[in-house]
Amino acid sequence: MPEKRPEELSVEELRRLLLNKRKVNRHERLEHFKRTGRVVSLVTEPSPSAEETSPTLMETAETAPPPRRRWLDALLLGVEVLAVLTLLGVALNAFSVLQTLNQEVAAAIEPPTAAPTALITAVILPSGHTPPNAAGGAQPNEAEIPEHLRPIAQSIANAPAPTASPQQAIRVQIPSIQVDAPIVQGDGWEQLKKGVGQHIGTPNPGENGNIVLSAHNDIFGEIFRELDKLQPGDTLTLYTTQRQYTYVVTGTQVVEPTRVEVMNPTPNPTITLISCYPYLIDNQRIVVSAVLQTP
Numbered sequence: 001m002p003e004k005r006p007e008e009l010s011v012e013e014l015r016r017l018l019l020n021k022r023k024v025n026r027h028e029r030l031e032h033f034k035r036t037g038r039v040v041s042l043v044t045e046p047s048p049s050a051e052e053t054s055p056t057l058m059e060t061a062e063t064a065p066p067p068r069r070r071w072l073d074a075l076l077l078g079v080e081v082l083a084v085l086t087l088l089g090v091a092l093n094a095f096s097v098l099q100t101l102n103q104e105v106a107a108a109i110e111p112p113t114a115a116p117t118a119l120i121t122a123v124i125l126p127s128g129h130t131p132p133n134a135a136g137g138a139q140p141n142e143a144e145i146p147e148h149l150r151p152i153a154q155s156i157a158n159a160p161a162p163t164a165s166p167q168q169a170i171r172v173q174i175p176s177i178q179v180d181a182p183i184v185q186g187d188g189w190e191q192l193k194k195g196v197g198q199h200i201g202t203p204n205p206g207e208n209g210n211i212v213l214s215a216h217n218d219i220f221g222e223i224f225r226e227l228d229k230l231q232p233g234d235t236l237t238l239y240t241t242q243r244q245y246t247y248v249v250t251g252t253q254v255v256e257p258t259r260v261e262v263m264n265p266t267p268n269p270t271i272t273l274i275s276c277y278p279y280l281i282d283n284q285r286i287v288v289s290a291v292l293q294t295p
Contacts, residue, residue, distance in 0.1 A: 122260045123149040125285045126187035126199060126214040127224075127276050138219045140189050141282070144257045161185040167204040171239040172196055172213065177226040183238075187214045196223060199263065205238040205245040206292065210266045214274040218282070224275035227286050228252065236271070236290060247271050247290035254286050262287050 124145050132138040145153050162168075162185055169183045187197030196215045203209035215223035234249040247270075254277055255262065262272055269292035276282035 122199070122263055123153045124257050125255075125260060125262070125274055125287075126197065126212075127192060127216055127274055127285070128257055129189075129216065129219065129276065129282060131280045131282050132219050133280060146258075161200060165204075166241045167207075169198060169205050169211070169213075169238045169240060172236060173239075174230070174234070174236040176231075176234045177229055179223060179236075181215065181221070181223050183213065187212075192216055193220050195221075202263075203269075205240055206243075206269060208267060208269055210264065211238070211269075211271045212263050212274065213271060217275045217277065217286075218280050224273065224286075225279065227273060227275050227288055228277070230273075230288050235293065236273075238271070245269075246293040248293050249288060249290045252286065252288050254284055257283075257285055259285070259287075262289075268292070 128141045128144050129138050130136070130141050142150065164185075168185065171181070172183055173180045182195035183198055184191050184194050184196070185198055185200060187199050191197040192215060196213050199212035199214070202212045205211065215221075217223075217225045217227065230249050230252060232249050232251060236247050236249070238245045238247070253262075262274075271290040273288040273290070275286055277284045277286035
């Protein structure tokens with residue numbers, strides 16, 4: 001019988017022809033899967049009616065990967081994730097090490113900051129002397145100075161006085177103890193014969209810092225004899241060639257001659273008055289502190 005052309009076939013014949021062709025194609029794929037190892041068990045050929053009713057189920061069974069392959073894929077994925085995390089940790093650690101090395105290199109290259117050496121301006125408080133009633137009379141009391149510091153004390157005593165300026169103090173008045181005396185620059189033996197001595201290097205009146213003034217209590221006019229009578233709230237006035245400055249007493253203390261820290265600079269305008277103490281004994285110092293009076 002001659003083969004019919006497609007347009008001459010009935011619907012039922014076309015359907016059967018397509019089903020047969022589909023069956024042949026799937027059989028060829030199954031054989032191919034068997035040869036490549038993708039199917040490890042034999043699959044019973046389905047009847048035409050079964051293939052017709054559930055073709056999707058057959059195709060899913062043929063193409064699903066085996067359990068062993070799924071396990072291997074999961075293992076490889078875990079290895080990849082672990083490798084990425086390890087590389088990230090190595091990179092962070094390398095960055096930290098590099099930053100530390102940079103800091104160490106910068107510290108090694110940068111020269112250390114030199115700390116300024118403290119300038120020694122006094123090894124003993126000024127105005128020291130032997131009492132006028134002692135054997136030999138009043139004279140500089142070198143016994144107060146520690147022996148190893150005497151050369152330094154001598155060099156400080158010979159320091160030149162600063163050039164006079166309009167801002168320097170020239171006179172001091174303390175009304176409560178009847179003091180009205182000239183101020184000279186320097187507080188050595190010769191300077192204190194002339195009046196109240198200002199320690200060289202201390203500031204001018206009104207400026208921030210500690211103005212150190214000293215005078216004798218029992219020789220050369222006994223200018224500071226009654227320094228111990230000053231009370232907090234008493235005032236003293238410093239004069240320059242241009243203006244005057246008033247300071248208010250804040251306190252008094254008696255210290256050893258080596259307590260030079262009372263001469264240390266201060267952040268605000270202050271005055272420190274110093275004299276030998278007690279009267280005619282002169283083995284200690286009386287120190288009076290005052291601050292600039294605010295307007």
